Amino acid sequence: MKIIFFAVIISMFFSACSEKKAPVLAPEYLFHEEGQKVITSLINDKIGTISIIYGNEGAFRSALDPVKNHVSGERYIMVTWKQKPMPHWYGTDMNGPIISVETVITRSDQAGRVSFDYSSALCNGKLLDSKDKDHNHRARFIADQPAAVFP
Amino acid sequence: MIVIIGVAMIIFVPLQFSSPDLGNPATKKEISLPTEVKAILERACYDCHSNRSQPEWFDRIAPVSYMVGHDIKEARSRLNLSEWDRNPPAVQQLLLWEMVNAIEEKKMPLPRYLTIHPNAAVSPAELAVLKQYVNTLPGRNMTDTSPIVRSDSNKRMPLVPVALNGIHYFSDFKTWRIISTTDKYDGGSMRVVYGNDLMVQAIKSKKLPFPDGAKIVKVVWGKQHEDKDGNILPGNFQNVQIMIKDRKKYRSTEGWGFAKFDGLKLKPFGKSVAFATTCINCHRLLVSESDFVFNIPTK
Numbered sequence: 001m002k003i004i005f006f007a008v009i010i011s012m013f014f015s016a017c018s019e020k021k022a023p024v025l026a027p028e029y030l031f032h033e034e035g036q037k038v039i040t041s042l043i044n045d046k047i048g049t050i051s052i053i054y055g056n057e058g059a060f061r062s063a064l065d066p067v068k069n070h071v072s073g074e075r076y077i078m079v080t081w082k083q084k085p086m087p088h089w090y091g092t093d094m095n096g097p098i099i100s101v102e103t104v105i106t107r108s109d110q111a112g113r114v115s116f117d118y119s120s121a122l123c124n125g126k127l128l129d130s131k132d133k134d135h136n137h138r139a140r141f142i143a144d145q146p147a148a149v150f151p
Numbered sequence: 152m153i154v155i156i157g158v159a160m161i162i163f164v165p166l167q168f169s170s171p172d173l174g175n176p177a178t179k180k181e182i183s184l185p186t187e188v189k190a191i192l193e194r195a196c197y198d199c200h201s202n203r204s205q206p207e208w209f210d211r212i213a214p215v216s217y218m219v220g221h222d223i224k225e226a227r228s229r230l231n232l233s234e235w236d237r238n239p240p241a242v243q244q245l246l247l248w249e250m251v252n253a254i255e256e257k258k259m260p261l262p263r264y265l266t267i268h269p270n271a272a273v274s275p276a277e278l279a280v281l282k283q284y285v286n287t288l289p290g291r292n293m294t295d296t297s298p299i300v301r302s303d304s305n306k307r308m309p310l311v312p313v314a315l316n317g318i319h320y321f322s323d324f325k326t327w328r329i330i331s332t333t334d335k336y337d338g339g340s341m342r343v344v345y346g347n348d349l350m351v352q353a354i355k356s357k358k359l360p361f362p363d364g365a366k367i368v369k370v371v372w373g374k375q376h377e378d379k380d381g382n383i384l385p386g387n388f389q390n391v392q393i394m395i396k397d398r399k400k401y402r403s404t405e406g407w408g409f410a411k412f413d414g415l416k417l418k419p420f421g422k423s424v425a426f427a428t429t430c431i432n433c434h435r436l437l438v439s440e441s442d443f444v445f446n447i448p449t450k
Contacts, residue, residue: 014247023441025357029448032328032351041343043334043374046381050332052343085332087449088437090255090282091248091337095448148343148372148385149301150325 025086029097031079039076040062040148043083043093048125051080053145058106063147070116070143072108077101078142104139116143152283161175164317170213175202180236185256185345188284189253192232194273195260199226202233205250222261229432237404241338244290247434248337258436284387285337293339295386302388302415307418313415314410315405318393322418324368330354331446334374335381343447344369365396369446394444406429 036054040063043050055063059074080102081095102120109115116139158185160385179202184192198204199222199314201337210219230246253259255278255340260271269280273281312320330346342401346354348367369392398406409430420426441447 023360025354025359025449026448026450027355027357030328030330030351030354038329038343040385041332041341043383044381045334045377045383050334053331060182075364081332086333086445088256088441089445090252090254090286092330092333092335092445094333094446125207144434145384149299149388149415150370151302151322151388151391151412151417 003017026097029081029095031098033103036077038148041061042145045083048083049099050083051078051141052095053078059143060147062143063145066146068144070106072112072114074104074106074143076079076104076142078104102138102142104142106143116140142150167213170211170216173224175204178202178233179196180234182232182235191273191277191281195254195273195277198268199223199231199260199264200230200232202231202437203226222264238343239255241290244285244288245338247285247288249436251278251285252437254278254281256437271378288337290338292336293374294376295339296376297373299387299389300415312412312419313404314393314412314419315421316408316427318395318408318410320393320410320412324366327351327368331448333446339374340371340389341374342371342446343371354447360446361396363397363399363406367394367444367446368392384391390414390420391417401427404428405435405439405447407431407443 031052035056037057037060039053039055039060041050041052054077055148056073056075058071059076059078062068062070062074078101079098080100082097082099083093084096086092086094100120102118107113109119114116116136118135152325160433177382182189182192192200194212196207197208204223206216206219209215227234230250235243250259254273259266260273265272276367314320324345327345327347328351330350331344332343333344335342345368347364347366349362350367353359353361353365371389371392373387373389375384375386377383390411393408393410394409395401395408396406401408404427409427411426412418431443434445438445443448
């Protein structure tokens with residue numbers, strides 16, 4: 001008899017937890033480009049964004065180099081998402097929709113001087129920050145970030 | 152009618168003799184809280200999450216007493232505000248944030264408990280008080296000011312680290328796709344979350360639950376000080392957290408195998424295989440509808 005009552009109680013226990021609202025997955029928030037490794041990530045609470053800087057092998061090598069001797073052929077991609085609160089956990093913000101994809105490519109002239117080609121795809125034609133209008137400054141900001149520590 | 156009452160009495164009366172004891176163990180170390188916060192918790196949480204339970208008379212009558220006894224036992228094992236020093240300080244903070252989240256998500260107090268104990272309900276204003284409180288905890292906005300220590304990539308690890316549940320560390324996640332990136336401001340860390348092909352395909356096809364073989368790897372760093380433009384960069388590496396889906400192998404943890412490897416030496420986390428229970432308890436409470444995963448891109 002005790003077993004029957006236990007069964008009733010346990011079923012009540014689980015039925016009380018069965019209220020579920022399925023989330024809508026958002027694959028459009030994913031970014032991927034073959035051959036790119038994560039160099040680092042950035043949070044900017046002032047403008048409410050969260051970013052990842054990816055790089056090709058050359059860019060990755062440069063990011064690991066404390067002296068930052070850039071060479072031709074490095075390719076950086078900085079993807080920036082709008083921050084949003086993490087669903088179901090107050091205390092964490094996460095990436096929402098992608099708002100910009102910036103690309104930096106290093107090239108060298110005959111004298112061996114390295115320059116930085118910068119291009120960006122910004123949603124709604126808006127710049128995130130007026131300071132970023134200086135493309136060379138922005139390119140150096142992206143290309144000069146040190147690699148985050150991985151084991 | 153007399154027969155029905157008679158049968159009911161035959162069932163009901165003996166049950167009372169085997170009813171569980173709802174007594175309180177001694178209070179060891181009570182949590183210290185601001186008065187207004189404590190008042191909310193005493194009314195909403197203490198009946199189950201402390202050694203100061205005060206069950207109503209009807210809670211003590213079987214078969215209700217069985218359910219109440221089960222709830223109190225389970226609740227004390229998860230969070231006991233009367234044995235607070237059982238948890239290290241970092242875990243205490245995490246438990247307090249989890250408590251706020253459980254209330255916000257309306258998972259706590261348990262809805263069926265609220266039905267017969269409406270006085271335990273936490274109002275939006277009271278939840279705001281609790282949120283304000285957790286935002287004063289030391290982990291909030293914690294920054295990593297230590298010089299960044301880098302591993303020597305030329306040095307190979309002597310052995311592949313293995314978690315107590317048998318999950319091996321692996322490094323090929325670095326070629327996987329990123330499924331999310333997070334700012335965990337409750338504990339001062341930032342994370343990049345990778346998913347293997349099966350995980351990414353499931354997200355792309357908007358399919359839940361995730362299939363067996365789906366894997367998630369979360370890389371965790373401290374947060375450096377904000378620069379003048381508002382940028383915050385990763386500080387020291389803290390840990391790698393792994394989730395592997397295998398419904399059969401990890402049945403007791405909702406089909407997910409958990410592993411965590413701490414520091415650059417990737418020391419397996421936990422003192423016993425029960426460490427995974429701590430992980431799934433929180434995931435089960437708050438994200439059962441997302442196949443027990445927090446870090447997925449959702450609208």
